[in-house]
Amino acid sequence: xxxxxxxxxxxxxxxxxxxxxxxxxxxxxxxxxxxxxxxxxxxxxxxxxxxxxxxxxxxxxxxxxxxxxxxxxxxxxxxxxxxxxxxxxxxxxxxxxxxxxxxxxxxxxxxxxxxxxxxxxxxxxxxxxxxxxxxxxxxxxxxxxxxxxxxxxxxxxxxxxxxxxxxxxxxxxxxxxxxxxxxxxxxxxxxxxxxxxxxxxxxxxxxxxxxxxxxxxxxxxxxxxxxxxx
Numbered sequence: 001x002x003x004x005x006x007x008x009x010x011x012x013x014x015x016x017x018x019x020x021x022x023x024x025x026x027x028x029x030x031x032x033x034x035x036x037x038x039x040x041x042x043x044x045x046x047x048x049x050x051x052x053x054x055x056x057x058x059x060x061x062x063x064x065x066x067x068x069x070x071x072x073x074x075x076x077x078x079x080x081x082x083x084x085x086x087x088x089x090x091x092x093x094x095x096x097x098x099x100x101x102x103x104x105x106x107x108x109x110x111x112x113x114x115x116x117x118x119x120x121x122x123x124x125x126x127x128x129x130x131x132x133x134x135x136x137x138x139x140x141x142x143x144x145x146x147x148x149x150x151x152x153x154x155x156x157x158x159x160x161x162x163x164x165x166x167x168x169x170x171x172x173x174x175x176x177x178x179x180x181x182x183x184x185x186x187x188x189x190x191x192x193x194x195x196x197x198x199x200x201x202x203x204x205x206x207x208x209x210x211x212x213x214x215x216x217x218x219x220x221x222x223x224x225x226x227x228x229x230x
Contacts, residue, residue, distance in 0.1 A: 023170035024147035030072040035130045039065035043131040043179030047114040048229025054178030056091045056103040077144040092220040099160035099212035101196040118190040119218040133176030161193045161211040168207040
């Protein structure tokens with residue numbers, strides 16, 4: 001059954017602009033201000049009224065950390081000094097049948113900027129990623145980075161969402177872990193995956209980036225969002 005969860009940010013297609021994720025571009029649409037920095041070394045996506053969806057390993061060392069809430073300024077989404085404390089978090093638990101590296105963290109203050117989540121399959125769809133990770137020159141950006149992949153998504157039940165990277169480089173990097181994978185159709189954009197920081201393949205023409213997929217963790221996400229995030 002197809003379903004989706006609450007969104008407060010208006011869903012619009014995300015235009016691309018200037019340089020810089022690896023080989024990506026500046027995030028130039030206010031829609032992307034819901035992509036946050038988690039504990040200063042990961043990325044996450046605001047969901048519901050007061051939660052963040054990120055990777056489980058991002059909170060492993062500091063489960064009660066904080067989230068930086070960016071601002072849309074000078075036509076880009078950029079860092080701000082506004083932060084919100086994490087008061088609790090939960091994860092879906094271990095499974096050898098699906099990617100389970102996810103965590104939903106509850107924030108001290110409501111944000112009312114939650115993204116849509118969907119349990120629709122993204123097999124064969126175009127996808128895009130946003131994150132606060134290192135750039136190609138290993139510098140840390142002050143502006144959120146965005147990339148629309150040229151390859152279409154593949155779904156592997158035991159691994160999650162797989163996106164081939166033809167040049168072996170473009171896409172997620174260190175500190176992009178926990179960030180959202182978007183699938184957009186027309187003016188509707190949904191979060192369909194969470195970056196778990198893994199890549200497969202050792203040659204330039206045989207690299208794949210992996211995301212834990214929302215669909216395979218849907219029962220846990222739906223229950224947690226309704227209980228803690230609305």
